[in-house]
Amino acid sequence: MKPQQTDAYTLILDAIDSGVYKPGDRLVESDLAERLGVSRTPIREALQRLETQSLLTRDGRSLIVSSLDHNQLAELYVVRAELEGLAANLAARHATDEEVRVLRDMVEDDKKLLGDPKAMSRANRRFHKQIHLASHNRFLVQQLDLVHRSMALLATTSLAAVGRDEAALAEHDAIVTAIENRDSNAAGEALRAHISKAFVTRLKLDSGEVGSTV
Structure with missing residues:
Protein backbone atom coordinates (compact mmCIF):
# COMPACT_ATOMS: atom_id res chain seq x y z
CA MET A 1 0.00 0.00 0.00
CA LYS A 2 1.32 3.47 -0.86
CA PRO A 3 2.39 5.50 2.20
CA GLN A 4 0.20 8.45 1.15
CA GLN A 5 -2.81 6.15 0.83
CA THR A 6 -2.21 4.84 4.33
CA ASP A 7 -1.88 8.39 5.63
CA ALA A 8 -5.19 9.46 4.08
CA TYR A 9 -7.00 6.49 5.60
CA THR A 10 -5.44 7.08 9.02
CA LEU A 11 -6.13 10.80 8.94
CA ILE A 12 -9.82 10.32 8.13
CA LEU A 13 -10.18 7.52 10.70
CA ASP A 14 -8.54 9.67 13.38
CA ALA A 15 -10.87 12.55 12.49
CA ILE A 16 -13.89 10.28 12.97
CA ASP A 17 -12.44 8.83 16.18
CA SER A 18 -11.77 12.28 17.66
CA GLY A 19 -15.25 13.55 16.77
CA VAL A 20 -14.22 15.98 14.03
CA TYR A 21 -16.61 14.02 11.82
CA LYS A 22 -19.63 12.59 13.64
CA PRO A 23 -22.22 9.98 12.64
CA GLY A 24 -24.38 11.44 9.88
CA ASP A 25 -21.75 13.92 8.69
CA ARG A 26 -21.18 13.99 4.93
CA LEU A 27 -17.62 13.49 3.71
CA VAL A 28 -16.76 15.32 0.51
CA GLU A 29 -13.66 14.21 -1.35
CA SER A 30 -12.52 17.69 -2.37
CA ASP A 31 -13.08 19.14 1.12
CA LEU A 32 -11.12 16.31 2.74
CA ALA A 33 -8.24 16.71 0.31
CA GLU A 34 -7.99 20.40 1.12
CA ARG A 35 -8.43 20.00 4.86
CA LEU A 36 -5.99 17.10 5.25
CA GLY A 37 -3.46 18.33 2.69
CA VAL A 38 -3.64 15.09 0.69
CA SER A 39 -4.33 14.68 -3.02
CA ARG A 40 -7.75 13.45 -4.09
CA THR A 41 -6.68 10.01 -5.37
CA PRO A 42 -5.56 8.64 -1.96
CA ILE A 43 -8.58 10.32 -0.36
CA ARG A 44 -10.86 8.49 -2.80
CA GLU A 45 -9.14 5.16 -2.09
CA ALA A 46 -9.32 5.75 1.67
CA LEU A 47 -13.05 6.53 1.47
CA GLN A 48 -13.64 3.32 -0.49
CA ARG A 49 -11.77 1.36 2.17
CA LEU A 50 -13.77 2.96 4.98
CA GLU A 51 -17.00 2.20 3.13
CA THR A 52 -15.95 -1.45 2.77
CA GLN A 53 -15.38 -1.56 6.53
CA SER A 54 -18.90 -0.11 7.06
CA LEU A 55 -17.52 2.99 8.75
CA LEU A 56 -19.03 5.05 5.95
CA THR A 57 -22.47 4.61 4.38
CA ARG A 58 -23.57 5.67 0.91
CA ASP A 59 -26.40 8.17 0.72
CA GLY A 60 -27.13 8.53 -2.97
CA ARG A 61 -23.85 9.66 -4.48
CA SER A 62 -22.48 10.89 -1.15
CA LEU A 63 -20.74 9.12 1.72
CA ILE A 64 -21.71 9.82 5.31
CA VAL A 65 -20.22 8.64 8.59
CA SER A 66 -22.17 5.56 9.66
CA SER A 67 -24.18 5.37 12.85
CA LEU A 68 -25.02 2.31 14.94
CA ASP A 69 -28.58 1.36 15.78
Missing part, protein backbone atom coordinates in the same frame (compact mmCIF):
# COMPACT_ATOMS: atom_id res chain seq x y z
CA HIS A 70 -29.49 -0.32 19.07
CA ASN A 71 -29.03 -3.87 17.75
CA GLN A 72 -25.68 -3.08 16.15
CA LEU A 73 -24.52 -1.44 19.36
CA ALA A 74 -25.50 -4.51 21.38
CA GLU A 75 -23.75 -6.83 18.92
CA LEU A 76 -20.60 -4.70 19.04
CA TYR A 77 -20.44 -4.76 22.83
CA VAL A 78 -20.97 -8.54 22.96
CA VAL A 79 -18.02 -9.10 20.64
CA ARG A 80 -15.92 -6.48 22.38
CA ALA A 81 -16.51 -7.99 25.83
CA GLU A 82 -15.49 -11.48 24.70
CA LEU A 83 -12.40 -10.39 22.77
CA GLU A 84 -11.25 -7.93 25.44
CA GLY A 85 -11.80 -10.56 28.12
CA LEU A 86 -9.63 -12.99 26.15
CA ALA A 87 -6.94 -10.31 25.78
CA ALA A 88 -6.85 -9.74 29.54
CA ASN A 89 -6.78 -13.50 30.15
CA LEU A 90 -3.79 -13.89 27.83
CA ALA A 91 -2.07 -10.79 29.23
CA ALA A 92 -2.15 -12.30 32.70
CA ARG A 93 -0.31 -15.29 31.29
CA HIS A 94 2.06 -13.71 28.79
CA ALA A 95 2.68 -10.04 29.66
CA THR A 96 6.23 -9.17 30.60
CA ASP A 97 6.87 -7.58 33.99
CA GLU A 98 7.59 -4.31 32.17
CA GLU A 99 4.23 -4.41 30.37
CA VAL A 100 2.42 -4.99 33.66
CA ARG A 101 4.32 -2.05 35.15
CA VAL A 102 3.16 0.18 32.30
CA LEU A 103 -0.47 -0.84 32.92
CA ARG A 104 -0.13 -0.03 36.63
CA ASP A 105 1.46 3.34 35.84
CA MET A 106 -1.41 4.11 33.43
CA VAL A 107 -3.97 3.57 36.17
CA GLU A 108 -2.06 5.85 38.54
CA ASP A 109 -1.49 8.56 35.92
CA ASP A 110 -5.12 8.55 34.79
CA LYS A 111 -6.27 9.65 38.26
CA LYS A 112 -5.11 13.14 37.23
CA LEU A 113 -7.58 13.13 34.33
CA LEU A 114 -10.76 12.58 36.35
CA GLY A 115 -13.39 15.13 35.38
CA ASP A 116 -12.09 15.49 31.81
CA PRO A 117 -14.14 13.04 29.68
CA LYS A 118 -12.20 13.63 26.45
CA ALA A 119 -8.81 13.12 28.11
CA MET A 120 -10.14 10.09 29.98
CA SER A 121 -11.48 8.65 26.73
CA ARG A 122 -8.07 8.96 25.07
CA ALA A 123 -6.38 7.43 28.12
CA ASN A 124 -8.96 4.64 28.15
CA ARG A 125 -8.12 3.73 24.55
CA ARG A 126 -4.40 3.67 25.38
CA PHE A 127 -5.06 1.43 28.39
CA HIS A 128 -7.10 -1.08 26.42
CA LYS A 129 -4.59 -1.06 23.55
CA GLN A 130 -1.81 -1.85 26.02
CA ILE A 131 -3.76 -4.89 27.26
CA HIS A 132 -4.30 -6.01 23.66
CA LEU A 133 -0.55 -5.83 22.99
CA ALA A 134 0.25 -7.54 26.29
CA SER A 135 -1.79 -10.56 25.15
CA HIS A 136 1.03 -11.31 22.68
CA ASN A 137 -1.46 -12.63 20.13
CA ARG A 138 -1.25 -10.75 16.84
CA PHE A 139 -4.49 -12.20 15.44
CA LEU A 140 -6.45 -11.12 18.50
CA VAL A 141 -4.91 -7.63 18.30
CA GLN A 142 -6.01 -7.36 14.65
CA GLN A 143 -9.60 -8.29 15.51
CA LEU A 144 -9.69 -5.86 18.41
CA ASP A 145 -8.41 -3.09 16.14
CA LEU A 146 -11.44 -3.71 13.90
CA VAL A 147 -13.79 -3.58 16.89
CA HIS A 148 -12.28 -0.34 18.14
CA ARG A 149 -12.58 1.24 14.70
CA SER A 150 -16.31 0.62 14.94
CA MET A 151 -16.31 2.19 18.41
CA ALA A 152 -15.33 5.44 16.66
CA LEU A 153 -18.90 5.57 15.31
CA LEU A 154 -20.24 6.30 18.79
CA ALA A 155 -20.87 10.02 19.09
CA THR A 156 -20.22 10.16 22.83
CA THR A 157 -18.10 8.34 25.37
CA SER A 158 -19.67 6.48 28.28
CA LEU A 159 -17.02 8.20 30.41
CA ALA A 160 -19.04 11.41 30.00
CA ALA A 161 -21.68 10.03 32.37
CA VAL A 162 -21.55 11.56 35.82
CA GLY A 163 -19.35 9.41 38.08
CA ARG A 164 -18.49 6.90 35.37
CA ASP A 165 -14.85 7.97 35.11
CA GLU A 166 -14.12 7.14 38.75
CA ALA A 167 -15.92 3.80 38.50
CA ALA A 168 -14.09 2.93 35.27
CA LEU A 169 -10.74 3.74 36.83
CA ALA A 170 -11.53 1.47 39.78
CA GLU A 171 -12.41 -1.27 37.28
CA HIS A 172 -9.10 -0.70 35.47
CA ASP A 173 -7.34 -1.08 38.81
CA ALA A 174 -9.05 -4.44 39.40
CA ILE A 175 -8.08 -5.64 35.92
CA VAL A 176 -4.43 -4.70 36.44
CA THR A 177 -4.38 -6.30 39.89
CA ALA A 178 -5.57 -9.59 38.40
CA ILE A 179 -2.92 -9.36 35.67
CA GLU A 180 -0.25 -8.57 38.29
CA ASN A 181 -1.35 -11.67 40.22
CA ARG A 182 -1.17 -13.70 36.99
CA ASP A 183 -4.76 -14.75 37.58
CA SER A 184 -5.94 -15.18 33.99
CA ASN A 185 -9.53 -16.12 34.83
CA ALA A 186 -9.98 -13.15 37.17
CA ALA A 187 -8.42 -10.79 34.62
CA GLY A 188 -10.77 -11.96 31.89
CA GLU A 189 -13.82 -11.72 34.11
CA ALA A 190 -12.82 -8.26 35.37
CA LEU A 191 -12.48 -6.92 31.86
CA ARG A 192 -15.73 -8.46 30.64
CA ALA A 193 -17.50 -6.93 33.65
CA HIS A 194 -15.88 -3.58 32.85
CA ILE A 195 -17.21 -3.64 29.27
CA SER A 196 -20.66 -4.72 30.48
CA LYS A 197 -20.85 -1.78 32.88
CA ALA A 198 -19.71 0.60 30.14
CA PHE A 199 -22.49 -0.72 27.90
CA VAL A 200 -25.13 -0.25 30.60
CA THR A 201 -23.90 3.32 31.13
CA ARG A 202 -24.05 4.03 27.39
CA LEU A 203 -27.62 2.75 27.18
CA LYS A 204 -28.60 4.98 30.10
CA LEU A 205 -26.87 7.96 28.47
CA ASP A 206 -28.70 7.35 25.20
CA SER A 207 -32.02 7.11 27.01
CA GLY A 208 -31.36 10.21 29.09
CA GLU A 209 -31.55 8.25 32.33
CA VAL A 210 -28.16 9.51 33.53
CA GLY A 211 -26.60 12.95 33.17
CA SER A 212 -23.53 13.87 31.18
CA THR A 213 -20.57 16.05 32.13
CA VAL A 214 -20.25 17.35 28.55
Whole structure:
Protein backbone atom coordinates (compact mmCIF):
# COMPACT_ATOMS: atom_id res chain seq x y z
CA MET A 1 0.00 0.00 0.00
CA LYS A 2 1.32 3.47 -0.86
CA PRO A 3 2.39 5.50 2.20
CA GLN A 4 0.20 8.45 1.15
CA GLN A 5 -2.81 6.15 0.83
CA THR A 6 -2.21 4.84 4.33
CA ASP A 7 -1.88 8.39 5.63
CA ALA A 8 -5.19 9.46 4.08
CA TYR A 9 -7.00 6.49 5.60
CA THR A 10 -5.44 7.08 9.02
CA LEU A 11 -6.13 10.80 8.94
CA ILE A 12 -9.82 10.32 8.13
CA LEU A 13 -10.18 7.52 10.70
CA ASP A 14 -8.54 9.67 13.38
CA ALA A 15 -10.87 12.55 12.49
CA ILE A 16 -13.89 10.28 12.97
CA ASP A 17 -12.44 8.83 16.18
CA SER A 18 -11.77 12.28 17.66
CA GLY A 19 -15.25 13.55 16.77
CA VAL A 20 -14.22 15.98 14.03
CA TYR A 21 -16.61 14.02 11.82
CA LYS A 22 -19.63 12.59 13.64
CA PRO A 23 -22.22 9.98 12.64
CA GLY A 24 -24.38 11.44 9.88
CA ASP A 25 -21.75 13.92 8.69
CA ARG A 26 -21.18 13.99 4.93
CA LEU A 27 -17.62 13.49 3.71
CA VAL A 28 -16.76 15.32 0.51
CA GLU A 29 -13.66 14.21 -1.35
CA SER A 30 -12.52 17.69 -2.37
CA ASP A 31 -13.08 19.14 1.12
CA LEU A 32 -11.12 16.31 2.74
CA ALA A 33 -8.24 16.71 0.31
CA GLU A 34 -7.99 20.40 1.12
CA ARG A 35 -8.43 20.00 4.86
CA LEU A 36 -5.99 17.10 5.25
CA GLY A 37 -3.46 18.33 2.69
CA VAL A 38 -3.64 15.09 0.69
CA SER A 39 -4.33 14.68 -3.02
CA ARG A 40 -7.75 13.45 -4.09
CA THR A 41 -6.68 10.01 -5.37
CA PRO A 42 -5.56 8.64 -1.96
CA ILE A 43 -8.58 10.32 -0.36
CA ARG A 44 -10.86 8.49 -2.80
CA GLU A 45 -9.14 5.16 -2.09
CA ALA A 46 -9.32 5.75 1.67
CA LEU A 47 -13.05 6.53 1.47
CA GLN A 48 -13.64 3.32 -0.49
CA ARG A 49 -11.77 1.36 2.17
CA LEU A 50 -13.77 2.96 4.98
CA GLU A 51 -17.00 2.20 3.13
CA THR A 52 -15.95 -1.45 2.77
CA GLN A 53 -15.38 -1.56 6.53
CA SER A 54 -18.90 -0.11 7.06
CA LEU A 55 -17.52 2.99 8.75
CA LEU A 56 -19.03 5.05 5.95
CA THR A 57 -22.47 4.61 4.38
CA ARG A 58 -23.57 5.67 0.91
CA ASP A 59 -26.40 8.17 0.72
CA GLY A 60 -27.13 8.53 -2.97
CA ARG A 61 -23.85 9.66 -4.48
CA SER A 62 -22.48 10.89 -1.15
CA LEU A 63 -20.74 9.12 1.72
CA ILE A 64 -21.71 9.82 5.31
CA VAL A 65 -20.22 8.64 8.59
CA SER A 66 -22.17 5.56 9.66
CA SER A 67 -24.18 5.37 12.85
CA LEU A 68 -25.02 2.31 14.94
CA ASP A 69 -28.58 1.36 15.78
CA HIS A 70 -29.49 -0.32 19.07
CA ASN A 71 -29.03 -3.87 17.75
CA GLN A 72 -25.68 -3.08 16.15
CA LEU A 73 -24.52 -1.44 19.36
CA ALA A 74 -25.50 -4.51 21.38
CA GLU A 75 -23.75 -6.83 18.92
CA LEU A 76 -20.60 -4.70 19.04
CA TYR A 77 -20.44 -4.76 22.83
CA VAL A 78 -20.97 -8.54 22.96
CA VAL A 79 -18.02 -9.10 20.64
CA ARG A 80 -15.92 -6.48 22.38
CA ALA A 81 -16.51 -7.99 25.83
CA GLU A 82 -15.49 -11.48 24.70
CA LEU A 83 -12.40 -10.39 22.77
CA GLU A 84 -11.25 -7.93 25.44
CA GLY A 85 -11.80 -10.56 28.12
CA LEU A 86 -9.63 -12.99 26.15
CA ALA A 87 -6.94 -10.31 25.78
CA ALA A 88 -6.85 -9.74 29.54
CA ASN A 89 -6.78 -13.50 30.15
CA LEU A 90 -3.79 -13.89 27.83
CA ALA A 91 -2.07 -10.79 29.23
CA ALA A 92 -2.15 -12.30 32.70
CA ARG A 93 -0.31 -15.29 31.29
CA HIS A 94 2.06 -13.71 28.79
CA ALA A 95 2.68 -10.04 29.66
CA THR A 96 6.23 -9.17 30.60
CA ASP A 97 6.87 -7.58 33.99
CA GLU A 98 7.59 -4.31 32.17
CA GLU A 99 4.23 -4.41 30.37
CA VAL A 100 2.42 -4.99 33.66
CA ARG A 101 4.32 -2.05 35.15
CA VAL A 102 3.16 0.18 32.30
CA LEU A 103 -0.47 -0.84 32.92
CA ARG A 104 -0.13 -0.03 36.63
CA ASP A 105 1.46 3.34 35.84
CA MET A 106 -1.41 4.11 33.43
CA VAL A 107 -3.97 3.57 36.17
CA GLU A 108 -2.06 5.85 38.54
CA ASP A 109 -1.49 8.56 35.92
CA ASP A 110 -5.12 8.55 34.79
CA LYS A 111 -6.27 9.65 38.26
CA LYS A 112 -5.11 13.14 37.23
CA LEU A 113 -7.58 13.13 34.33
CA LEU A 114 -10.76 12.58 36.35
CA GLY A 115 -13.39 15.13 35.38
CA ASP A 116 -12.09 15.49 31.81
CA PRO A 117 -14.14 13.04 29.68
CA LYS A 118 -12.20 13.63 26.45
CA ALA A 119 -8.81 13.12 28.11
CA MET A 120 -10.14 10.09 29.98
CA SER A 121 -11.48 8.65 26.73
CA ARG A 122 -8.07 8.96 25.07
CA ALA A 123 -6.38 7.43 28.12
CA ASN A 124 -8.96 4.64 28.15
CA ARG A 125 -8.12 3.73 24.55
CA ARG A 126 -4.40 3.67 25.38
CA PHE A 127 -5.06 1.43 28.39
CA HIS A 128 -7.10 -1.08 26.42
CA LYS A 129 -4.59 -1.06 23.55
CA GLN A 130 -1.81 -1.85 26.02
CA ILE A 131 -3.76 -4.89 27.26
CA HIS A 132 -4.30 -6.01 23.66
CA LEU A 133 -0.55 -5.83 22.99
CA ALA A 134 0.25 -7.54 26.29
CA SER A 135 -1.79 -10.56 25.15
CA HIS A 136 1.03 -11.31 22.68
CA ASN A 137 -1.46 -12.63 20.13
CA ARG A 138 -1.25 -10.75 16.84
CA PHE A 139 -4.49 -12.20 15.44
CA LEU A 140 -6.45 -11.12 18.50
CA VAL A 141 -4.91 -7.63 18.30
CA GLN A 142 -6.01 -7.36 14.65
CA GLN A 143 -9.60 -8.29 15.51
CA LEU A 144 -9.69 -5.86 18.41
CA ASP A 145 -8.41 -3.09 16.14
CA LEU A 146 -11.44 -3.71 13.90
CA VAL A 147 -13.79 -3.58 16.89
CA HIS A 148 -12.28 -0.34 18.14
CA ARG A 149 -12.58 1.24 14.70
CA SER A 150 -16.31 0.62 14.94
CA MET A 151 -16.31 2.19 18.41
CA ALA A 152 -15.33 5.44 16.66
CA LEU A 153 -18.90 5.57 15.31
CA LEU A 154 -20.24 6.30 18.79
CA ALA A 155 -20.87 10.02 19.09
CA THR A 156 -20.22 10.16 22.83
CA THR A 157 -18.10 8.34 25.37
CA SER A 158 -19.67 6.48 28.28
CA LEU A 159 -17.02 8.20 30.41
CA ALA A 160 -19.04 11.41 30.00
CA ALA A 161 -21.68 10.03 32.37
CA VAL A 162 -21.55 11.56 35.82
CA GLY A 163 -19.35 9.41 38.08
CA ARG A 164 -18.49 6.90 35.37
CA ASP A 165 -14.85 7.97 35.11
CA GLU A 166 -14.12 7.14 38.75
CA ALA A 167 -15.92 3.80 38.50
CA ALA A 168 -14.09 2.93 35.27
CA LEU A 169 -10.74 3.74 36.83
CA ALA A 170 -11.53 1.47 39.78
CA GLU A 171 -12.41 -1.27 37.28
CA HIS A 172 -9.10 -0.70 35.47
CA ASP A 173 -7.34 -1.08 38.81
CA ALA A 174 -9.05 -4.44 39.40
CA ILE A 175 -8.08 -5.64 35.92
CA VAL A 176 -4.43 -4.70 36.44
CA THR A 177 -4.38 -6.30 39.89
CA ALA A 178 -5.57 -9.59 38.40
CA ILE A 179 -2.92 -9.36 35.67
CA GLU A 180 -0.25 -8.57 38.29
CA ASN A 181 -1.35 -11.67 40.22
CA ARG A 182 -1.17 -13.70 36.99
CA ASP A 183 -4.76 -14.75 37.58
CA SER A 184 -5.94 -15.18 33.99
CA ASN A 185 -9.53 -16.12 34.83
CA ALA A 186 -9.98 -13.15 37.17
CA ALA A 187 -8.42 -10.79 34.62
CA GLY A 188 -10.77 -11.96 31.89
CA GLU A 189 -13.82 -11.72 34.11
CA ALA A 190 -12.82 -8.26 35.37
CA LEU A 191 -12.48 -6.92 31.86
CA ARG A 192 -15.73 -8.46 30.64
CA ALA A 193 -17.50 -6.93 33.65
CA HIS A 194 -15.88 -3.58 32.85
CA ILE A 195 -17.21 -3.64 29.27
CA SER A 196 -20.66 -4.72 30.48
CA LYS A 197 -20.85 -1.78 32.88
CA ALA A 198 -19.71 0.60 30.14
CA PHE A 199 -22.49 -0.72 27.90
CA VAL A 200 -25.13 -0.25 30.60
CA THR A 201 -23.90 3.32 31.13
CA ARG A 202 -24.05 4.03 27.39
CA LEU A 203 -27.62 2.75 27.18
CA LYS A 204 -28.60 4.98 30.10
CA LEU A 205 -26.87 7.96 28.47
CA ASP A 206 -28.70 7.35 25.20
CA SER A 207 -32.02 7.11 27.01
CA GLY A 208 -31.36 10.21 29.09
CA GLU A 209 -31.55 8.25 32.33
CA VAL A 210 -28.16 9.51 33.53
CA GLY A 211 -26.60 12.95 33.17
CA SER A 212 -23.53 13.87 31.18
CA THR A 213 -20.57 16.05 32.13
CA VAL A 214 -20.25 17.35 28.55
